[in-house]
Amino acid sequence: xxxxxxxxxxxxxxxxxxxxxxxxxxxxxxxxxxxxxxxxxxxxxxxxxxxxxxxxxxxxxxxxxxxxxxxxxxxxxxxxxxxxxxxxxxxxxxxxxxxxxxxxxxxxxxxxxxxxxxxxxxxxxxxxxxxxxxxxxxxxxxxxxxxxxxxxxxxxxxxxxxxxxxxxxxxxxxxxxxxxxxxxxxxxxxxxxxxxxxxxxxxxxxxxxxxxxxxxxxxxxxxxxxxxxxx
Amino acid sequence: xxxxxxxxxxxxxxxxxxxxxxxxxxxxxxxxxxxxxxxxxxxxxxxxxxxxxxxxxxxxxxxxxxxxxxxxxxxxxxxxxxxxxxxxxxxxxxxxxxxxxxxxxxxxxxxxxxxxxxxxxxxxxxxxxxxxxxxxxxxxxxxxxxxxxxxxxxxxxxxxxxxxxxxxxxxxxxxxxxxxxxxxxxxxxxxxxxxxxxxxxxxxxxxxxxxxxxxxxxxxxxxxxxxxxxxxxxxxxxxxxxxxxxxxxxxxxxxxxxxxxxxxxxxxxxxxxxxxxxxxxxxxxxxxxxxxxxxxxxxxxxxxxxxxxxxxxxxxxxxxxxxxxxxxxxxxxxxxxxxxxxxxxxxxxxxxxxxxxxxxxxxxxxxxxxxxxxxxxxxxxxxxxxxxxxxxxxxxxxxxxxxxxxxxxxxxxxxxxxxxxxxxxxxxxxxxxxxxxxxxxxxxxxxxxxxxxxxxx
Ligand SMILES: Nc1ncnc2c1ncn2[C@@H]1O[C@H](COP(=O)(O)OP(=O)(O)OP(=O)(O)O)[C@@H](O)[C@H]1O
Ligand SMILES: [Mg+2]
Numbered sequence: 001x002x003x004x005x006x007x008x009x010x011x012x013x014x015x016x017x018x019x020x021x022x023x024x025x026x027x028x029x030x031x032x033x034x035x036x037x038x039x040x041x042x043x044x045x046x047x048x049x050x051x052x053x054x055x056x057x058x059x060x061x062x063x064x065x066x067x068x069x070x071x072x073x074x075x076x077x078x079x080x081x082x083x084x085x086x087x088x089x090x091x092x093x094x095x096x097x098x099x100x101x102x103x104x105x106x107x108x109x110x111x112x113x114x115x116x117x118x119x120x121x122x123x124x125x126x127x128x129x130x131x132x133x134x135x136x137x138x139x140x141x142x143x144x145x146x147x148x149x150x151x152x153x154x155x156x157x158x159x160x161x162x163x164x165x166x167x168x169x170x171x172x173x174x175x176x177x178x179x180x181x182x183x184x185x186x187x188x189x190x191x192x193x194x195x196x197x198x199x200x201x202x203x204x205x206x207x208x209x210x211x212x213x214x215x216x217x218x219x220x221x222x223x224x225x226x227x228x229x230x231x
Numbered sequence: 232x233x234x235x236x237x238x239x240x241x242x243x244x245x246x247x248x249x250x251x252x253x254x255x256x257x258x259x260x261x262x263x264x265x266x267x268x269x270x271x272x273x274x275x276x277x278x279x280x281x282x283x284x285x286x287x288x289x290x291x292x293x294x295x296x297x298x299x300x301x302x303x304x305x306x307x308x309x310x311x312x313x314x315x316x317x318x319x320x321x322x323x324x325x326x327x328x329x330x331x332x333x334x335x336x337x338x339x340x341x342x343x344x345x346x347x348x349x350x351x352x353x354x355x356x357x358x359x360x361x362x363x364x365x366x367x368x369x370x371x372x373x374x375x376x377x378x379x380x381x382x383x384x385x386x387x388x389x390x391x392x393x394x395x396x397x398x399x400x401x402x403x404x405x406x407x408x409x410x411x412x413x414x415x416x417x418x419x420x421x422x423x424x425x426x427x428x429x430x431x432x433x434x435x436x437x438x439x440x441x442x443x444x445x446x447x448x449x450x451x452x453x454x455x456x457x458x459x460x461x462x463x464x465x466x467x468x469x470x471x472x473x474x475x476x477x478x479x480x481x482x483x484x485x486x487x488x489x490x491x492x493x494x495x496x497x498x499x500x501x502x503x504x505x506x507x508x509x510x511x512x513x514x515x516x517x518x519x520x521x522x523x524x525x526x527x528x529x530x531x532x533x534x535x536x537x538x539x540x541x542x543x544x545x546x547x548x549x550x551x552x553x554x555x556x557x558x559x560x561x562x563x564x565x566x567x568x569x570x571x572x573x574x575x576x577x578x579x580x581x582x583x584x585x586x587x588x589x590x591x592x593x594x595x596x597x598x599x600x601x602x603x604x605x606x607x608x609x610x611x612x613x614x615x616x617x618x619x620x621x622x623x624x625x626x627x628x629x630x631x632x633x634x635x636x637x638x639x640x641x642x643x644x645x646x647x648x649x650x651x652x653x654x655x656x657x658x659x660x661x662x663x664x665x666x667x668x669x670x671x672x673x674x675x676x677x678x679x680x681x682x683x684x685x686x687x688x
Contacts, residue, residue: 053682058581079585086583093685097578099237101244106236113233114583121232164582 003070004031005171005204006055006089012063013050024050026227027064032172035202037195039215042224048208051224052174055206056089057081069171086115090165090173090203094180096157098149104160105145108132111167135163139193155186162193172204173197179209191217233579234588238595241568248600251564254557255604255661256611262550262657263612263649268619269543270653271646276539280532283457285327285375285490287503289313289510289525308523309513310486316509317489322497323506325374329488330366330474334429336407336467339448363466364429366474369397375490381455384411391453392421398452398470405473406452410463414454421453427469431478447477491525499527554661557604558668565597565672576676577684590677597669598662605661613649620644 008030014023024047032038042048053059055066057073065074068088073081098107112128113121121128136145139159149157158178165173175194179187191214198205207218215221223230242248291308310328317323372378382394389411391397398406401422409419419425427449430442449469457463471486479485493502507525516522529536576589615622623634623645635645 049686053685056581058685059682079587082580082583082585082588085581091578091581093578093581097574097581097685099240099575099578101240106240110233110236111582113236116232118232118235168583 002033004067005034005069006030006032006206007067007070008051008055008064009067010064011051011054011061011066013047013054013059014062023227025054025061028224028227028229030055030222030229032204032206034171035198035204036220037198037205037207037218039218039221040206040208040224041210041212041215041221046224047227048224049176052176052206052208055172056091056174057085083115086168088171090168090170092158092161092165092173092175092178094177096149096154096161096181098157098160098164100149103146103148104136104141104152104156105129105132107149107160108136108164108167111164114168132163132167135166136160139163153186154182155190158182158190159193162190162197166197166201166203169201170203172206175205175207177208177210179211179214187211233584234591234595237579237592238599241572241592241596242599245568247567248564248596251561251597251600252604252607254560255601255665256608258550258554258557259605259608259657259661260612260615261553262547263609263654264616264619265546265550266543266653267612267616267647267649268645269539269546270648270650271616273536273539273543274648275642275646277536279457279459280535281528282377282380283459283462284528284531286493286497286499287491287506287525287527288531289489289491289506289523291487291523308486308489308510310489312513313489313510316513317491317506320502320506320509322493322502323491324494325371325492327371327373327375327378327490328368328471328486329490330471330478330485331487332364332366332429332474332478334362334364334427334467336362336409336425336427336449339424339426364427364474365466365468366471367398367468368471372490375492377457378455381457382408382453384454384456386411386415386454389414389421389454398468401450401452404448404450405470407449408452408455408468410466411454411456412460413464414451419451421451423451425449425451429477434480445477499529503527554664557661558664561597561601561665562668562671564600565593565669566675568596569593569672569676573676573679574684576679577681580681581685586677589679590673593673593676594666594669597673598666601662601665601669604665605658608661609654609658613654616647616649619647 008028011025011028011030012023013025014021016022028051030038030051040048040051050059054061057066057076065072067073068084073084076084098104099110102110109128109132112132133142133145136142136159139162141156141159141163144152144156144160147156149160152160158181162178173194178194179190182190194205194207195217197203205218207214209215221231289308308328314326317326367378369378379394382391382397384390391408393399397408400406402424404424407425407427409417425448427447429445429447431445433441433443455463455468475485491506493499503525507523510523510525514522572593579589580586619635627633637644
């Protein structure tokens with residue numbers, strides 16, 4: 001049996017508002033195998049984004065554990081979680097989250113600059129830059145390298161964000177409504193790109209979506225209801 | 232690497248950063264320029280004072296500067312005995328005796344006190360009709376002060392005929408030397424006859440309670456010029472023996488003051504203390520009794536020197552207020568940057584950045600802005616201090632406005648003295664303030680919850 005790249009075991013998350021405790025996740029179990037594409041469905045407010053943040057180690061669960069390649073991540077320091085997150089996962093968000101001061105190329109390069117010293121980075125600058133250009137070419141933005149986010153369309157911005165997520169060669173990409181902000185034709189193109197990447201690179205995906213068609217095309221669909229996973 | 236890269240991009244793409252930088256530049260510039268002018272001024276004034284006096288002055292008694300403190304007349308110094316003692320001292324290079332008196336000078340047939348010289352400040356002796364009359368021994372004066380160089384005046388027509396014997400009698404009259412500015416202002420030429428009006432203790436009045444007036448005709452020998460305008464305006468020099476005979480016909484050789492020059496490198500304070508002890512012994516002063524004292528040149532001009540130094544210290548405090556304003560500007564600049572960039576914090580964290588790294592990005596932005604401001608301020612500050620004279624002349628030629636009236640202070644150009652220690656202190660202080668003030672917004676950025684940025688669009 002293969003080890004899941006990403007696993008959640010009995011994840012609990014509750015938010016405290018004043019004196020009342022609001023449970024959002026009440027024991028989520030989820031396993032994502034290498035190269036697997038999982039669609040995550042659920043009502044608005046069901047806790048999909050919350051789960052994604054926990055899986056990406058951006059937040060700490062109230063209970064339960066997240067495992068990367070079988071190894072528990074519980075109790076790690078903030079710095080260790082940051083390093084692990086950098087190496088293991090990539091994120092794609094509904095609102096792209098590109099840095100407005102940087103060009104498309106620089107936004108993609110930024111991922112490779114993390115957790116590298118200046119000297120290290122300068123040493124491999126040429127390859128890294130070529131790699132970023134290749135990625136942007138692959139997502140269809142060869143002509144947009146020097147454009148700022150403000151000079152790009154929504155679909156183009158999301159493609160830059162995808163290229164950025166790929167830059168560090170993650171094992172899993174966590175995508176939170178990646179097409180939520182796009183019209184259906186553009187969304188279709190972006191989803192196509194995600195499937196293509198999944199096939200070519202064998203990267204696993206967890207895609208949060210409200211679109212049943214997209215969900216149906218994934219390997220597996222998972223639903224969040226009342227803080228638990230129902231298949 | 233991303234920290235450096237992002238900090239650079241944030242710095243270069245936001246023109247508002249220039250505002251923060253200029254604040255720091257202005258503060259550093261002002262602190263360097265103003266303090267360097269003051270330091271230069273102090274240096275020049277000190278040098279001027281130095282040029283008009285001896286290293287040490289041995290005075291007949293304490294309180295010699297204030298006649299009201301005297302309960303009995305000062306005992307004249309036993310000059311012969313002191314001279315012998317002092318010349319045995321290894322640090323002493325030369326000594327010169329002096330008599331210090333007062334008087335009014337006017338031309339025969341004119342109104343006795345010279346009329347106030349309109350437009351001349353008291354510092355130059357313009358409207359002070361009252362003069363100190365110093366009795367000197369020209370040959371010995373030259374060994375203790377810069378007397379020989381004082382005789383080289385700017386206007387050759389006012390110079391003494393024979394610098395080797397400057398106070399030689401003219402037409403069988405005793406002669407006097409006047410400060411060059413005063414002599415010119417009063418239209419006097421060498422050889423002119425003037426009357427010195429003064430007073431002396433009435434003959435036979437041992438308690439020295441009665442003063443009798445004295446009018447003596449003198450000839451003007453010529454002008455002298457130290458670099459200390461205040462000295463030149465207020466002192467006229469006459470022959471020691473002549474003055475002594477006028478004032479105390481009964482006494483052979485009265486002396487009130489000894490000017491002492493030390494060998495270069497001698498310890499001023501140590502020599503002062505040693506010579507004071509010698510003088511007290513020679514005068515037979517008992518412990519606790521007031522007697523002869525020795526003052527260094529610095530002590531004699533303490534009030535002037537201290538007041539300029541005090542002004543410089545005040546200026547520093549005033550200017551540090553500018554740094555406070557600069558700090559607020561820096562704070563505002565950085566706070567704006569952080570407020571606008573909170574949106575980036577979420578994605579940076581998602582990509583593997585840490586709160587500490589995010590703090591470093593903003594902190595290094597603040598430090599870089601401060602550093603640029605400090606460098607710019609230091610360079611422009613030093614350049615402005617050095618070229619202020621050229622700038623003054625430029626403004627003078629352009630508008631006729633004199634920014635810095637040099638004549639008042641007897642200066643040739645706007646003085647400046649760049650003190651590397653002060654510049655380093657200013658730079659370090661500015662860097663520290665800049666870093667501290669940037670640290671607050673940077674910490675706020677680090678504490679910002681990345682999930683808030685990621686959830687909200
Ligand atoms: N910081 C917080 N404090 C309190 N409650 C929170 C906080 N963050 C999220 N929640 C709550 O957690 C629940 C789940 O939120 P979450 O964003 O995960 O939902 P979602 O499934 O992603 O919804 P959507 O489909 O609208 O994006 C919501 O009810 C929300 O109000
Ligand atoms: Mg959501």
